[in-house]
Amino acid sequence: MKTLNRDIWVFGDYRNYFQNRVTLQLLARAGELAPKTGGSICAIVFGHDIGEYVSEYIAHGAEKVYVVDHPQLKQYSIEAYTGLMERLIKAHRPEILLIGATCFGKEYAPKVAKRLKTGLTADCIDLDINKDGLMIQTSPSFGGNLIAEILTPNNRPQIATVRAGTFQEISHNADAKGEVISMPIPDDLPMERVRLIRSERLPKKGRKIEDTSVVICGGRGMGSKQKFKKIFELAHLMDGEVGVTRPVVHAGWSGPNTLVGQAGRQISPKILISFGISGAIQHTAAIDDADFIIAVNKNPNATMMKLADVAVVADANQACLAIIKEIKKKIQL
Secondary structure, three states, X not given: OOOOOOOEEEEOOOOOOOOOOHHHHHHHHHHHHHHHHOOOEEEEEEEOOOHHHHHHHXXXXXXXXXXXXXXXXXXXXXXXXXXXXXXXXXXXXXXXXXXXXXXXXXHHHHHHHHHHOOOEEEEEOEEEEOOOOOEEEEXXXXXXXXXXXXXXXXXXXXXXXXXXXXXXXXXXXXXXXXXXXXXOOOOOOOOOOOOOOOOOOOOOOOOXXXXXXEEEEEOHHHXXXXXXXXXXXXXXXXXXXXXXXXXXXXXXXXXXXXXXXXXXXXXXXXXXXXXOOOOOHHHHOOOOOOOEEEEEEOOOOOHHHHHOOEEEEOOXXXXXXXHHHHHHHHHOO
């Protein structure tokens, strides 16, 4: 496929916008590469009610934003998203397409490359443009023992996925201007062959609770094992870890590796949010070094409420659910 323009496209993955900044990082790098290609910096956004993210991408460097906004696209669909990207690229023929090397990107990018019969370099750690105008895609190989510089000399677009944290995002510019190009959803867009019935967040593995800056602690005041799952969901949304009291472990709501107390973990997060914890000495002795504590409990006289910087008298389960809903409104999960 011959290129009609020299634009650099960045796919906008906004589903975890406030924690995952890879799209903004790619827009910043596209801004550095665009003068060498002679093209524009473009963001591509699929979804529903996504105006907030369109504005954010313009504020972070996008000169054009191609938008397909439709209720059918509210939930990520590999079939629909791949079909849309294929059609848009064939219609506008950009020079380069950049996608974050997230779990999503690693599924999505190869399908797009296959449809377009072009190359793809995965997990890039650097991007540049050579004297011939080709994108140099730098990626580790052979288990990281070698660094390969890969070119896509013939087919277009040149596609690369890039690891989060590789580039620095530019500062938010509220006065930035960009062109928003709204695209209709095709009538014959392929539908997902796998239907999502229900999803559930699981606690992250591999990061120690002692090393995280945000800890969400839950006690028996959450009410039940089913309700306690909200603690894990909130921790995920806030990029934090879960801590629990001994009664929670004994009830089987969480494992002993999450126990915060004299017999468990000693923690010193920047932010500790406590739901339904009365404040037994075995627990409070392990959180003395927390910088800022927010406690939620029905009992205003609970020890935990007296220790907190902010004490909220409320049902722990309902308060946790309300916070989750508010965060989801912001990040469109």
